[in-house]
Amino acid sequence: MAGFVDIACNFTHESFKDDLETVIANAEIAGVEKFVLLCASLKDLDPIKVIQNKAPEKYFISAGIHPHHASEINDEYLKKLHDAVNINNPHAIGETGLDFFRNLSTYEEQIYAFEEQIKIAINTNKPLFLHQRDSHNDFIKILRKYSSDINRKIVHCFTGTQEQLDDYLELDCFIGITGWICDAKRNIELRNAIKGIPLSKLMIETDCPYLLPKNIAKQGKSLALEYFNEDGDGVYPMTVQIVGKGSLYDPNNEKVRS
Numbered sequence: 001m002a003g004f005v006d007i008a009c010n011f012t013h014e015s016f017k018d019d020l021e022t023v024i025a026n027a028e029i030a031g032v033e034k035f036v037l038l039c040a041s042l043k044d045l046d047p048i049k050v051i052q053n054k055a056p057e058k059y060f061i062s063a064g065i066h067p068h069h070a071s072e073i074n075d076e077y078l079k080k081l082h083d084a085v086n087i088n089n090p091h092a093i094g095e096t097g098l099d100f101f102r103n104l105s106t107y108e109e110q111i112y113a114f115e116e117q118i119k120i121a122i123n124t125n126k127p128l129f130l131h132q133r134d135s136h137n138d139f140i141k142i143l144r145k146y147s148s149d150i151n152r153k154i155v156h157c158f159t160g161t162q163e164q165l166d167d168y169l170e171l172d173c174f175i176g177i178t179g180w181i182c183d184a185k186r187n188i189e190l191r192n193a194i195k196g197i198p199l200s201k202l203m204i205e206t207d208c209p210y211l212l213p214k215n216i217a218k219q220g221k222s223l224a225l226e227y228f229n230e231d232g233d234g235v236y237p238m239t240v241q242i243v244g245k246g247s248l249y250d251p252n253n254e255k256v257r258s
């Protein structure tokens with residue numbers, strides 16, 4: 001089986017506190033070789049590093065402030081983030097972006113936090129790990145402004161339309177697809193749009209413990225990657241084929257491997 005990289009693992013989430021090792025072992029049985037450990041705020045960094053240090057060849061880490069936590073950013077916090085990036089040398093900056101669905105931080109706070117983290121990614125020449133929900137117009141406007149100076153951009157958990165996908169691909173973004181494709185009520189546009197993602201730009205992710213595919217929800221979170229092995233529906237075998245034959249992005253050494 002192809003060696004998958006799950007590009008979005010929220011392993012610091014409390015739901016993993018009793019069984020993380022089992023979850024990881026099961027994911028490895030399902031073919032996942034590497035995991036990108038996401039950071040939503042600075043308090044995630046230490047626990048993420050504890051996991052990473054157990055097997056550094058297996059884990060990539062990000063460092064950044066999720067838009068839900070944008071309200072926490074002030075000059076002092078920003079300085080701490082700069083220092084944390086310098087000290088920990090993460091593989092990517094994020095997750096950062098805009099989320100107007102839940103609006104846990106204000107519009108202004110989110111814009112400010114997003115732009116400041118883009119500047120960090122530019123200054124450190126690190127990839128940006130991006131989150132966008134219900135905010136495409138503002139998000140793409142900001143991204144366009146800085147795009148040419150950003151090393152690489154990963155738009156994770158893409159659930160949007162063909163137009164939005166075109167905007168991202170025009171900026172040369174990598175696109176992360178989750179178990180959302182298994183949600184028959186919400187996936188119609190997405191299933192059409194993903195057929196237009198070039199193999200070299202397609203990434204897979206669980207965004208675990210979130211976005212568990214509906215068709216395996218009863219079986220528990222540890223099976224979160226196996227939906228890519230499902231049969232019986234046009235999209236899933238296509239996705240397996242694409243992933244199996246295509247390239248997986250390795251943020252550690254900048255190479256694209258097949």
Ligand SMILES: [Zn+2]
Pocket residue numbers: 095130131132156157
């Ligand atoms: Zn996200």
